[in-house]
Amino acid sequence: MNPVSGELRQASPPHAQPVSRLLAAGPEAEYARHADTFGHLDPDAAAPGLLNLLEASGLTGRGGAAFATWRKAVATSQSAQKRLVPVRPVVIANGAEGEPLSFKDRTLLAHAPHLVLDGLLAVARAVAAAQVYLYAPAASIPGAQRALAEHPGGRRIQVVASPDTFISGEASAVVNNIATGSAIPLDKRRRLSDTGLKGRPTLVLNVETLAHVALIARFGADWFRAAGTPQDPGTRLVSVSGRGPGRDVVLEVPGGALLTDVLQSAGMDPATLSAVLVGGYHGRWVRPAAHVLAPNGPVGQVVRPGAGVIHALADGQCGLQATAGIVTYLAGQSARQCGPCMFGLPAMAGVLNRIAAGEQDPRLPGDLDRLANLVTGRGACHHPDGTVQLIGSALEVFSGDVRSHLAGRCSAVGIWAP
Ligand code: SF4
Known part of the structure; x- marks a missing residue:
């Protein structure tokens, strides 16, 4: 079957030129239906040339940072080979989904776990990995264990539960959690492709990225590029x-x-x-x-x-109040190991909440700017910078609301008492 011809799941889209590749085997596909839909993938047969295929496909990571997948894999493989005493790397499928608004990875793991496992095993074979992990939220683990029991290569893969914290899926937090049980990011100067889990070069790939790898290994780079644009294929x-x-x-x-x-x-x-x-x-x-x-x-x-x-x-919801709620949550998700993050984010949340609540103090936007400058680039991970980016976009998009709030009005709530 050509997976492109499947129906888009859970929607009847008139406009977005629907494709159904990853979920083409239907809901909660067991191994037999998965193999009927896509065919069996032998990791040993897929591994030679896989990294070249990934380069030609233009696949980028689907976990957030959008790095070129082939480049990460090649860096890990080369780092392992050029050691004085060559070592074999580690590959980790990252299914952690601490972002409260994200649910696509757990949906993928529930409905197409075998594509993820196929991609994981093929990449692991291509970089000659010694150890292979699936890192996923506790709620996804029973389903993942059933899939591993069915999958021909499932016994190679160790499963580790990710905690339900916002930063549990950050790549170095993933490695730290598997090594020590603590999902706290490591120093960002440390390159996981050189020194990751137990000092081994480590490749952490999002589970959706791996499912695309599984399809590219079967159908090729041109097939992958048949959807999307030249700049953003697939x-x-x-x-x-x-x-x-x-x-x-x-x-x-x-x-x-x-x-x-x-x-x-x-x-x-x-x-x-x-x-x-x-x-x-x-x-x-x-x-x-x-x-x-x-x-x-x-x-x-x-x-x-x-x-x-x-x-x-x-329309009618207040963007400033929504953002203040999100930033309050993010301030509580700091791993509390970097001062600017630990103290700066709660301070920013406090100022934003005062604006959102209609405090008529014209100095508040300037306070946010000053705090943003103190926090940006000062964390061991991207958490402070990502939070500052969100606040900056809110101040830009809701600039009219900021002026209204400072004048005692809110388009959603109405007029506050002076
Ligand atoms: S920047 Fe914040 S979340 Fe990231 S490691 Fe430092 S304290 Fe933890």
Whole structure:
């Protein structure tokens, strides 16, 4: 079967040129249905030439940072080989999903676990890994264990539970958690491709990235590039939310899709939305204009999908109050090992909450700027910088609301008493 011909799951999209590759085997596919749909993948046969195939495909990571997958794999493999005493690396499938608005990875693990395992085993074989891990939230582990029991290579893979914290999926926190049981990021100057788990070169790849690897290994780079654009080839899963509980949807969309098309495919009318948060809690607020969802491109035309999170704010909801709530949460998620993060983020959350609550002090936006300068670039991980980016986008997109709040008015709440 050609997986491109499948139906898009959980949506009836008129606009986004739906594709269904990753979920083409249908819901909760056991190994037999998976093999019927995609065919069996032998990691030994797939490994030679796999890294070249990944380079030709243009696949980038689907966990947030969008690094070229082949480049990470080659760096890890070369680092292992050039040691005085060569070692064999470690490969980790990262299914941690601490971002509260993301649910596409757990959906993928529930419905297409064998694609993830195929990709993991093929990459592990291509870099001659000694150890292979699947790192996933506790709720996904029973399903993953069933899949491992069925999968021909499942016994090679060790499973480790990720805690439900925001930074549990950061690559160095993943390695730290597997090594010590503590999902706290390591010093960002340390390159995991050189020194990762137990000192071995370590490759951490998002589970969706690995599922794409499994399909590229079967169908080739040109097949992968048949969806998406030359700059953003292939497809990606997106978690779309914002219309109330029970209405969240995972869509598979082509690279370079228009944000408005994706929203319409999820059943939303962009004209009824005041803003959209793209990329999750470390992402950006944008107006639902014709932005392209892609990892690279001119600011203002392109918005980075990050880990594929899209959250819509309905007309009439206050973006400043929504952002203040998110930043308060993020301030509580600091791993408390870097001062600027530990003290700066709660201070920023405090100022933002004062603006959101309608405190009429014109110095507050300046206080946020000053705190942002103190915090940016000062953490061992991206947490402070990602939080500052979110706040900056809120101040830009909701600039009219900031002025109104400082004047004692809110378009959502009404007029505060002076
Ligand atoms: S920047 Fe914050 S979250 Fe990141 S390691 Fe430091 S204290 Fe922890």
